[in-house]
Amino acid sequence: MTQRVFSSDDQLAFAKLSGDYNPLHMDPVHARRLLFGRQVVHGLHALFWSVDHFFKTRTQSLELVTIKANFQAGIGVGQAVKCIFNRQSEHQVEIQLEAYKTAAAWIQIVLSPAGQQQTDTLPATSQESEKCRERSLDEVAAASGNLSLYLDNEYAARLFPNLVRVLPPMQLAALLATTRLVGMECPGRHSIYSGLNLAFGSNSTGIPKLNYQVTHCNKRLALLLMNVEAPGMKGQIKAVFRPEPQGQPAFTEICGEVESEEFSEQRALIIGGSRGLGEVTAKLLAAGGAEVIITYYHGQQDAQQIVEEIVSHGAKAVCHLLNVIEPSQGLLNRVVNRSKPLYLYYFATPAIFGAAKGKFSSQRFNTFVKYYVTGFLRTVETLADASTGLQKIFYPSSSAIEELPLDMGEYAAAKMSGEIFCDFLQKANPGLTIHKPRLPRIATDQTVSLLSVNSQDPVSVVLNHLRILRQM
Numbered sequence: 214m215t216q217r218v219f220s221s222d223d224q225l226a227f228a229k230l231s232g233d234y235n236p237l238h239m240d241p242v243h244a245r246r247l248l249f250g251r252q253v254v255h256g257l258h259a260l261f262w263s264v265d266h267f268f269k270t271r272t273q274s275l276e277l278v279t280i281k282a283n284f285q286a287g288i289g290v291g292q293a294v295k296c297i298f299n300r301q302s303e304h305q306v307e308i309q310l311e312a313y314k315t316a317a318a319w320i321q322i323v324l325s326p327a328g329q330q331q332t333d334t335l336p337a338t339s340q341e342s343e344k345c346r347e348r349s350l351d352e353v354a355a356a357s358g359n360l361s362l363y364l365d366n367e368y369a370a371r372l373f374p375n376l377v378r379v380l381p382p383m384q385l386a387a388l389l390a391t392t393r394l395v396g397m398e399c400p401g402r403h404s405i406y407s408g409l410n411l412a413f414g415s416n417s418t419g420i421p422k423l424n425y426q427v428t429h430c431n432k433r434l435a436l437l438l439m440n441v442e443a444p445g446m447k448g449q450i451k452a453v454f455r456p457e458p459q460g461q462p463a464f465t466e467i468c469g470e471v472e473s474e475e476f477s478e479q480r481a482l483i484i485g486g487s488r489g490l491g492e493v494t495a496k497l498l499a500a501g502g503a504e505v506i507i508t509y510y511h512g513q514q515d516a517q518q519i520v521e522e523i524v525s526h527g528a529k530a531v532c533h534l535l536n537v538i539e540p541s542q543g544l545l546n547r548v549v550n551r552s553k554p555l556y557l558y559y560f561a562t563p564a565i566f567g568a569a570k571g572k573f574s575s576q577r578f579n580t581f582v583k584y585y586v587t588g589f590l591r592t593v594e595t596l597a598d599a600s601t602g603l604q605k606i607f608y609p610s611s612s613a614i615e616e617l618p619l620d621m622g623e624y625a626a627a628k629m630s631g632e633i634f635c636d637f638l639q640k641a642n643p644g645l646t647i648h649k650p651r652l653p654r655i656a657t658d659q660t661v662s663l664l665s666v667n668s669q670d671p672v673s674v675v676l677n678h679l680r681i682l683r684q685m
Contacts, residue, residue, distance in 0.1 A: 215266050215296045219254045224290060227258040230369055231389040232339050235396035235404065237455070241290070242511045246458035246488060248405065249287035250564025250659060254294075256284035256406045257392040260320055261373050263296045263308045267322075268375035274327035275304075275379050276413065280388075282320045283408040286567060288312050293576075313577045315569035327381070328415045335386050335421055337365040346401035350454045353400045353437060354430035360394055362386040362421040362443060383417040387443040390423040395452045399425060400437060407436075408451040417445030425450070459657055461492050462672060464522045468500040470672060476683065477502030482554035484537060484561045484592060487512035489657035490609065491560035492519055493671045497679055498558075499528040506552040508535035510561075537561045537588030545592065549599045556682075557596065558607040559589055565659050570619040573626075581627030586634050593638060607682050608635050608649040615651065648682040 221241065228234045233255060236243045244252040260282055268275075288294050292312050299307040304325060310318040339361060348356070364386040370377040376385060388411075395406040421444060428449075429438040435454040441447065476498045483498075485491040486507030495505045496519070505523070509516035509532060516532040523530040533548045538561075561584050568577060589608070596603045610632050613625040635647045655675075656668040 214298070216293055217262060217296070218293050219258070219288065219290055221252070221290055224252070224254065224258070226372055227255055227261075230365065230372060231255070231257065232343065232363075232393040233257075233396035234343050235345055235402065237405070238396070242514070245511055245564070248455050249289070249567060251287075252290045253287035254290060255392055255396070256282070256318060257388065259284075259288055259294065259310055259318055261376060261388075263310060263318075263320060264322060265373040265376045266296060267298060267306060267308065268379045271375065271379050273379075274381075275324045276327050276381060276415070277384050277411075278304075278323040278325050279410075279412050280320070280322045281408075281410045282318060284318050284406055286312070286315050286317045288317050289564075289567075313568065313574045314572045315567065315574075335366075335382055336361070336363045337367075339363050343397075345397050346399070348399070348401050348403075350400075350430070350432060350435060353427060353454065354432070355427055356399045357424075357426040358398065359422040359424045360390050360398060362390055362423060364389065381417065381445075383421070383443075383445055384413060386421070387411075387423060387446045390443065391441065391450055394423060394425055394439075394441070395450065399427065399439065400452055400454045403455045403457060405453040405455050406450075407453050409448065410451075411441070411446055411448035413446050415445070419444035459489075461489070461657075462496075464496050464500065464526055464528075467493070467496045467672060468526070470676060471497055471501040473500075473502060475501035476679070479503035479556045479683075480506075480552065480554050481556040481558060482506045482508070482548070482552055482596075483558045484508050484535065485510075486532070486558075486560065487516035487519065489560065489659055490652075490655065490671060490675060491558070493675050494558050494560070494607075494679065495519060495530065496523065497672070497676055499523045499530050502528075503556075504529040506530075506548065506554060507532040508548060510534070510536045537592060538583045545595045546599070549595050549601060553599070553601045554596070555602055555604050556607070557592065557603060557605070559592065560609065561585075561588055562659070565624055566620070568620045568623060573622045578623040578626055581624055582630060585627045585631040589631060590634065597642075604644075604646065605682055605685065606635070606638075606645065606647040607678065608632075608647055609678075610649045610651045612651045612653050646682070646685045648678065648685060650678050650681075652678075 238255050241252040294312045297309040305323045308320040364382050395404050423443045425439050425441045427439050437452045439450045481503050483495050486495045487509035499505045507516050520530045520532045611628045613621045614629050635649045654668050655671045
């Protein structure tokens with residue numbers, strides 16, 4: 214077994230090698246709004262790393278006979294991933310990748326000793342655009358085309374020395390082209406590489422291109438199957454057409470839901486206000502006459518756009534950088550001392566979904582606790598030390614505590630811990646009011662799903678609880 218943590222620099226290096234610059238893998242700010250809630254490692258990057266490690270003790274040249282893989286869950290950048298090998302024979306191995314006790318990928322490779330060496334003449338770089346194609350599900354349903362094969366052998370050897378030493382360049386180039394196909398061409402920008410089933414032959418002559426044809430499109434599941442063929446390789450690729458980020462209503466729309474002076478007594482600090490429920494809360498409060506202070510961690514541009522939208526209509530808003538799990542108090546102190554908020558709305562959270570069903574990860578639980586308990590405690594203590602006169606707190610809990618989905622045990626337990634801490638705060642500070650409703654599943658980018666799921670309207674749900682807090 215081996216373990217690794219992929220970094221953003223690792224991602225950039227693989228993108229340069231493969232040509233797959235999809236924002237799901239390359240843009241941490243945009244990726245936090247997508248299906249996995251964070252920047253995730255290319256599935257083929259994880260595959261290359263694991264097979265490269267398997268080849269570490271191999272000295273002879275080999276060829277792929279078949280390679281199969283299912284990419285079952287996203288591996289987050291910065292997240293530890295374990296690689297478990299199950300050698301089935303001298304030339305066959307199964308590889309399991311796990312992250313947070315969750316199965317992330319299953320890979321099976323069958324090899325044979327290399328036959329007669331063929332000279333694979335491949336360009337080192339691509340002449341194709343590095344821009345993801347924007348295509349609808351209808352457009353990709355019957356798509357076909359081809360991509361050029363290329364391989365910078367020297368650069369590849371720096372990243373995956375054992376792969377380059379053991380396998381033929383044409384096989385590596387064809388594999389790399391599959392991630393470029395999914396991430397850049399078909400489906401393109403709105404894609405997830407879900408799996409592959411490829412067979413290889415000894416004859417790798419022919420035009421160095423990867424030809425593809427979509428053979429099946431299940432629109433309900435947003436699932437695509439593509440036949441692919443390249444010199445010495447043919448098989449099938451499975452991809453998912455990923456849903457677009459969940460947007461929230463414009464400030465002008467929200468103004469119609471609120472009385473103009475409804476929240477005018479509030480100077481409100483909204484932790485995590487650059488998207489989702491925090492964004493909706495900021496707009497509702499500002500539309501009701503409140504002065505809002507939004508904090509963001511990654512989403513500076515998003516937060517600034519929300520502020521500009523609010524201010525352009527005569528309401529009051531500013532934004533500040535803040536990481537609630539950062540031990541340093543400097544940023545938090547500056548935010549608090551500048552704003553002196555009377556109301557605190559706490560929406561800081563990591564990605565919610567992605568856990569294994571029926572398993573409990575202490576590491577994942579501790580991550581949630583850093584946000585829902587430790588970070589919340591630090592925020593409240595800083596407000597108390599600054600003598601802001603904090604009066605009321607909105608702490609959104611979750612109906613997952615009661616429903617207890619088998620893949621949300623860590624999240625539910627951490628939210629329950631947060632509720633208990635809120636009760637402790639109120640008991641220790643009789644003048645402080647905390648509203649901690651267990652919210653249902655609400656339509657935000659945190660709850661986007663491949664399948665249709667019943668999610669409630671964020672404006673109506675949040676506004677109801679803002680009014681409850683005001684009256685408490």
